[in-house]
Amino acid sequence: MNLPADAPSVSRPAPRLAAGVLALGVHAVFVLLLVFGVSWQTQHPAPVMVDLWETLPKVVPPVAAKPPEPPPPLPVKTPEPVKAAPAPKPVVDEPPLPKAPDIALEKKKAETERLQKLKAIQAEEEQVRAEAARKAREKQLAEQKKRELLRQMEEDLMQRTADEEAASAALAMKQAAERAAAGKRQAELARVVGQHRDQISAKVRGNTRLPDNLQGNPEVRCAVRLLPTGEVQSVRVTQSSGNAAYDEAVVRAIEKSSPLPLPADRDARAAFVPELSFVHRPKE
Missing domain, CATH: 3.30.1150.10 (Fusion Protein Consisting Of Minor Coat Protein, Glycine Rich Linker, Tola, And A His Tag; Chain: A; Domain 2)
Structure with missing residues (x-):
């Protein structure tokens, strides 16, 4: 670059020093952020991506009357907020698996309960059948008793009718005899x-x-x-x-x-x- 003759001479070490100080400041800020981020987190934070420059940026010498503007600050990537890790699930004490003898005992107990239920059902069915048979017998006996009573009533009615007829016949015979005797008596008296x-x-x-x-x-x-x-x-x-x-x-x-x-x-x-x-x- 050709400069005019009357342009002041600029020394290069000054800008390089400022850029170096700026770079060190940026690194210090990152170090502080990392330190405080680690102290604030209970778990390891997510990795932070940082761009590192191999060489310092070149400083353009200021134009004639204007002082050289400092280079813009390097973009600092804000670290993403670390998501809280999900709370660990409470550990539930699972019952230990039954041992082989316990399994056999449980099976025997279940079989015993099943047999007891089966016996109870059979006993209930037997009771229902016995009750039905008892009611059937009672009904049969009641019907038989009713038939016997009707037969006895018929026999009594027939016997009473026969007795009444015999009594009527006897009375008629008696009255006839009495009339005959009375007639005979009247004839005798006459x-x-x-x-x-x-x-x-x-x-x-x-x-x-x-x-x-x-x-x-x-x-x-x-x-x-x-x-x-x-x-x-x-x-x-x-x-x-x-x-x-x-x-x-x-x-x-x-x-x-x-x-x-x-x-x-x-x-x-x-x-x-x-x-x-x-x-x-x-x-x-």
Whole structure:
């Protein structure tokens, strides 16, 4: 480079010294950053890339009137913030693997529990079947008892019907016998009463003194009060014959015939005692 004649002369050692001082300052700053970065981190920081120059930059001599400008500072790369390392996972104590005898014991225990559960299930099923069988038996017995009860009721009804029919037949026979006996008794009583009426009429007729002027066959009715022994207490005419002499002759004949013949049977005697309705005709 050709300089004008009147240009001042510049010594070169000065710029080189300044550049060297600047470079040393930059290195010192980096060293401080590294020291403080290491002290702030709990772990090793990430590597920092630093560009190192093999030679110092050339200093351009200042132009005539202007003093030479210092070279721009070297670019300093800001170190990336170191990411915090993830917290270590807590160490969990894992149970030790069972030994061979423990495994066999666990298997035996599990098999025992399985057998117990199986037995419990079988026992429950047996209980359910037994309960069902018991209910079936109870139902069968109840139905059988019901059938027996119905059969017994039918037999009782048939027996009661037969008894009622037999009783009805017996009652009918008894009533028929009673009616027959009563008829027979009434016939017997009527016969006895008729006989004693005839006897009384014959006795009274034997004691009657008919008047001479009596004509025809006049009828006279008298009410005769009698004692159970047949003795006459009183006689009164209830229906006159129209002939006073004949009526009086019949009354005297009844009184003269006392005691009148009465039947010994009490029922037959009831037709005469206490009062007898006596009818008399002279020609009968």
